[in-house]
Amino acid sequence: MPTQYYLFLSLALFCIGIMGTLMRRNAIIIFMCIELMLNSVNLLLVAFSKMYGHADAQLFVFFIMVVAAAEVSVGLAVIVLMYRKVHSVDVNILNRLKH
Numbered sequence: 695m696p697t698q699y700y701l702f703l704s705l706a707l708f709c710i711g712i713m714g715t716l717m718r719r720n721a722i723i724i725f726m727c728i729e730l731m732l733n734s735v736n737l738l739l740v741a742f743s744k745m746y747g748h749a750d751a752q753l754f755v756f757f758i759m760v761v762a763a764a765e766v767s768v769g770l771a772v773i774v775l776m777y778r779k780v781h782s783v784d785v786n787i788l789n790r791l792k793h
Contacts, residue, residue: 700741707734721773721783732762 707730714727736755743751773783780787 697741697745700737700744704734704738704741707731707737719784719786721776721785724785725769725773729762729766732758 711727711731711734714730715724718724718727736758739751739755739758743749743755776788777783780790
């Protein structure tokens with residue numbers, strides 16, 4: 695498969711993630727869109743690694759996946775605590791947490 699297909703798929707996934715992050719109000723959906731953008735960058739790194747024949751990018755992808763796993767655990771814990779406090783996952787309600 696040509697590398698351009700991977701590039702277009704990665705661009706499409708990143709654009710979907712940006713649109714979901716900017717347009718949605720639900721914290722869980724925003725969180726999933728950020729993860730989608732992170733995975734599209736991983737796909738792009740693997741495609742460039744395949745194109746140039748270097749394995750360095752695949753090592754970066756591994757570290758990004760480890761950081762993403764830690765991000766998921768911390769992010770979901772914050773969302774659960776926000777839900778317990780406010781009984782909603784709407785990001786507009788976060789202003790109430792200041793008081």
